[in-house]
Amino acid sequence: MQTHLLPRELTVELVATPELSELQQLSVGYRAAGILLAFDDVGSDNLFQQIKMMLPYVNTVKFALQNMRPLGTPTTDAIVSTLKFWFDKAEEQQMLFTFEGIESAADVQLANHLGITRGQGYYFAKPQLPATFMA
Numbered sequence: 462m463q464t465h466l467l468p469r470e471l472t473v474e475l476v477a478t479p480e481l482s483e484l485q486q487l488s489v490g491y492r493a494a495g496i497l498l499a500f501d502d503v504g505s506d507n508l509f510q511q512i513k514m515m516l517p518y519v520n521t522v523k524f525a526l527q528n529m530r531p532l533g534t535p536t537t538d539a540i541v542s543t544l545k546f547w548f549d550k551a552e553e554q555q556m557l558f559t560f561e562g563i564e565s566a567a568d569v570q571l572a573n574h575l576g577i578t579r580g581q582g583y584y585f586a587k588p589q590l591p592a593t594f595m596a
Contacts, residue, residue: 470495470497471495471496471497472496472497472498472499472520472521473491473496473497473498473499474499474500474501474523475498475499475500475501475507475519476501476502476506478507478511478512478515479515481514481515481518484498484515484518484519485518488518488519492520497520497521497557498518498519498520498521499519499520499521499522499523499557499559500512500515500516500519500521500522500523501523501525501561502523502524502525502528503522503523503524503525503547504524504525504528504529504543504544504546504547505525505528505529506525506528507522509546509547509550516550516554516556517554519556520556520557521551521556521557521558521559522547522550522551522556522557522558522559523558523559523561524543524544524547524548524558524559524560524561525561525562526540526544526560526561526562526563526564526568526582527561527562527564527582528562529543529544529562532564533564535567536567536568536571541571544560544571544575545575548560548575548576548577557579558577558579559579559580559581560572560577560579560580560581561580561581561582562581562582563580563581563582563583563584563585564582564583564584565584566584568580568582568584569584
């Protein structure tokens with residue numbers, strides 16, 4: 462990572478919930494190497510009760526809006542409430558928070574309204590091949 466990756470930040474996304482003891486051990490090495498650990502799909506796949514004891518061992522959580530609503534449909538109050546819950550939990554833990562699945566200007570406005578500053582989605586750009594990031 463330090464030799465070849467530009468920009469110099471790598472995040473490993475956990476899409477399944479590991480054992481707490483395994484995460485505790487792995488997080489030491491990742492942090493020493495400057496690699497961030499993220500729980501992906503919080504709110505839909507990784508529920509708070511399942512991962513709350515693991516939050517001190519990751520750097521960021523990612524909330525996937527696309528998993529919470531069908532494409533092209535409005536965001537409901539229940540989804541906004543869940544999004545705010547996870548953002549507040551990340552803030553309490555002093556973690557990074559990424560709002561995934563931003564597809565429209567309305568999604569950007571929602572992020573701004575809640576104070577969310579990190580986002581990703583097709584509204585900004587389609588995924589790029591890794592070669593795009595290599596020097």
